[in-house]
Structures are given as C-alpha cells and as structure tokens.
Amino acid sequence: MEFTLNQIAAVLGGTIEGDGDKTVNTIGKIEEAGPEAISFLSNPKYENYLYTSNAGGVIVNEDFEPKQSFSTTLIRVKNAYSSFTALLEEVDKFQRNAKTGVEEPSFIGEGSTMGENGYRAAFSYVGQNVKMGTNVKIYPHAAIGDNVTIGDNTVIDAGAKVYKDSVIGKNCYIHANAVIGSDGFGFAPQEDGTYKRIPQMGNVILEDNVSVGANTVVDCATMGSTIIKEGAKLDNLIQVAHNVSIGKNSVIAAQTGISGSSKIGDGATIAGQVGVAGHLQLADKVSIGAQAGILKSVKEEGAVLMGSPAYNLKDYLRSYSVFKKLPQLEAELKELKENT
Numbered sequence: 001m002e003f004t005l006n007q008i009a010a011v012l013g014g015t016i017e018g019d020g021d022k023t024v025n026t027i028g029k030i031e032e033a034g035p036e037a038i039s040f041l042s043n044p045k046y047e048n049y050l051y052t053s054n055a056g057g058v059i060v061n062e063d064f065e066p067k068q069s070f071s072t073t074l075i076r077v078k079n080a081y082s083s084f085t086a087l088l089e090e091v092d093k094f095q096r097n098a099k100t101g102v103e104e105p106s107f108i109g110e111g112s113t114m115g116e117n118g119y120r121a122a123f124s125y126v127g128q129n130v131k132m133g134t135n136v137k138i139y140p141h142a143a144i145g146d147n148v149t150i151g152d153n154t155v156i157d158a159g160a161k162v163y164k165d166s167v168i169g170k171n172c173y174i175h176a177n178a179v180i181g182s183d184g185f186g187f188a189p190q191e192d193g194t195y196k197r198i199p200q201m202g203n204v205i206l207e208d209n210v211s212v213g214a215n216t217v218v219d220c221a222t223m224g225s226t227i228i229k230e231g232a233k234l235d236n237l238i239q240v241a242h243n244v245s246i247g248k249n250s251v252i253a254a255q256t257g258i259s260g261s262s263k264i265g266d267g268a269t270i271a272g273q274v275g276v277a278g279h280l281q282l283a284d285k286v287s288i289g290a291q292a293g294i295l296k297s298v299k300e301e302g303a304v305l306m307g308s309p310a311y312n313l314k315d316y317l318r319s320y321s322v323f324k325k326l327p328q329l330e331a332e333l334k335e336l337k338e339n340t
Helices: 005-012 044-050 080-097 313-323 326-338
Strands: 015-017 037-041 057-061 073-077 179-182 187-189 195-197 203-206 217-219 225-228 304-306
Touching: 005 015, 005 057, 005 073, 005 080, 037 044, 037 080, 057 080, 073 080, 179 203, 203 217, 217 225, 304 313
Parallel strands: 037 057, 057 073, 179 217, 203 225
Antiparallel strands: 015 073, 187 195
C-alpha cells in the first residue's frame, strides 16, 4: 500500500504545500512518524513536533500558520482531525477489501449464499440458509448460525459468534470474540429450590452502522427481538440482556451491563462500568457517568446523572462536596461535644 501525497490530498479535498510526489505507505503519530508515514496536527499542544518531524507528510488545518521552519510536506484541509479520520477509514476499507474468496478448510451450509467480493477465512463456519450481502468478511474461527442475515460491507471478526436467526445490517463491525444472540438469563425457580431454563425464542437485530466491541455479548430476546439501533457503538466487555433496546447513535463504554427489557433512548452516552436495572426507560440524549447505578427510569431528555444510585449531576456534586468532608465534620462535632 503506497500513495503519493498528491493522491491523498485529492481524496481529502486538500491542497499541497511542499513535495506532493512524495510517497507514503503507513500512518503514524507526529512525534514518531518516519519519512514513509503520514501524520496530522490538530491540537496546538503538539505543534512543536512539526518543526522536528521526520514524517513524509502532515495534515493540518488550512488556516494553520507555522511559527518556525519545517522540512515535511503539508496537506492543508478544512479540518485536520476529521480529514485524518477520513483517511483512516479509507485505509481500513482498502485493507478489508483486499481479502476476498474462500480459504480452506471452512464450511458453508445448504442454502447459504455469499455476495460479491465476500471473504470466508479458514476455520470459519456458516450454517444453513445464511444470506450474506456484498463485501461481507468472515474471519477465522467465526461461527454464523442458521438463518442469519448479514448486510453489505459488514465484518465478523475472528472468533465472533452469531447465533441463529440474528439479523445484522449494513456496515456493521462485530469485533473478535463478541457473541450475538446467546440465551437471555431466563430461569424459573422450582419448588425444590432448583431453576428451570426458560427457552429464549427471540433473536437479535443489529441495524446499519452498528459496532460491537470485542468480548461484548448481546443476548437474544425471550420473545421478539433485542434491538441495537442504527449507528449505535458498543465498546468491549459489555453485557446487553434479553429484550433490551439501544437507541440510534448511542455510545456505551466498556464493562457496562444493561438488564433485561430496558430501553435506552437515541443519542445516549453511557460511560464505563455503568449498571442499568431491568425494565427501565432512559430518555433520548441521556448522559451517565462512570460506575453509576441506574435503578429507576430517566424521563428527562438530556439528563446528566452520576453516582450509585445515580441522580442529577449537579446534586451529586453538591452532595460530594459535603460527604468528602465527613471525617473533618465528625472531628469538629466531637470537639464541640467535648467543649460543651
């Protein structure tokens, strides 16, 4: 993979300042990049690295004015950070599209179909009546159950498992060892103290442009569907229980657990290690701080919560300013008692 800076500038809609014919074949941090790498500068804190950088090219904002001389070539764009992100996307797409065809040994069941430019790696398994769209990539040791539908340009990474009847949209990314469609946690207590498994008969639906992180688990519904809506992004090590619904363009950080039948609104932001109890509803654009415990529904759109049990952030901060002083207050109270 090798491109000239002129080619990169054309893709990004930028202008060249320096040697546009120079070629690069990798991407790097501005403080570390070598002559064959391209980097970017958007944060002023890193500007000093530009003047000593060995990078082959650096993407900068079009209004950037250097304070010292430099040796690298600049690509000037409207927004350096966004353009560099777009470049990463193009490189990722190029690398993914390079994989096509079927490696052996692999298995595909009766009635299953793979679209154009698809890829099935060695040791992958595809069950019966699976429908895979164009440019779908199935990596080693991934397993796809019967009657699954996978949309165009979706990647099922190494070791991921997609259970039967799951529906996965276009442009999704299921990272390594994620599990889609495993049983919801349903057990009925018996008179003798044992528990009897309740069959989980539903499925999981991932709409378009959903990302599921490594080792994240999305359980199937008891009946109906567990739904991750369009554009939602799930980090690594998340548990999504049966019949949960996660709204469009919501982002959820690692080690969060969402209990059964809870509904997360559109545009929610949930930080790491958050726990959401079952059968709750969270309004659109809710923001929840790390390690919060959500024990009741949140009806206010755009609410910001913190603490366990969680409550309004401003109230939490006021309370925190008091309870962090409790040892001091206790000592003062003890002194008052002794002097009265």
